[in-house]
Amino acid sequence: MSSQIGLVPIILISIGVTFDLVGALGLIRLPDVYNRLQAATKCVTLGTFLILIGVLVHSGWNAMGIKALLAAIFVLWTSPTGSHALARGAHIAGVKLWEGSIVDKYKEDTGR
């Protein structure tokens, strides 16, 4: 592993960081917890995934690269599950949707 970072990892990690930034902006700008989770889940998943793949390309198939690959798969697999748990928990705990929301079938059906 050389200390100099090649072009491909730089590009991957830069795009990843950009999407992470957009996800963070979405957390601030969007109105309620559900919309914020949308931004956080999508952007942070792809952003982190790309950063980890960048690490894999940079370090190659050694201990660090394999760990980065496993972490990337794990992030892709678990982050939507986590956001589902957060959204469901928030809804059951009574967090209201933003007042501009169109419809809430979940509340109609479950009464929660």
Place this chain on the structure above:
Amino acid sequence: MDTLKRRLLDFVIYFVLWLLLTWSFDWQGVVVGAVLAMVFALALSGLLPKGAERLFSPVRWFWAIIHLISLLFWIVMANFDVLYRVLHPNLPIRPGIVKIKTTLKSDEAKAFLANSITLTPGTLTIDIIDDWLYVHWINVHENLEDAEAITKDIAGRFEVTLRRVFD
């Protein structure tokens, strides 16, 4: 699939995971990994759901790869969608929770459908009750009562591949 085979499969998964995580192949490391994998495979109640023999079907793996490719494409689209909505000065959102009916049968298929929906443009699965998925949609359509069109819009593109992977 009988219990012994399931335990053996668990053992193989734990052991391979150990080897990948430690990435050292001197004999001490391998022996410790084998012992630990055996302990976990015997002590825990099993890693895989019912019908684990589906793991050995190449056709299913082929469709899993197709699904993964389409999923990655939609994840990228989802990110540009969020980019557009977040950076637009007027914040163009029309959120709401809709429900869709899935035709998938097995629990694993439903779970992966829910995860895939969460990662695609503008949708976030909140809960699954029987065949109904409750989905938070950041840009709800005009024709709200047309459940079929909504289902097709949100879940249609994944049901095709997931049915071939799991059901």
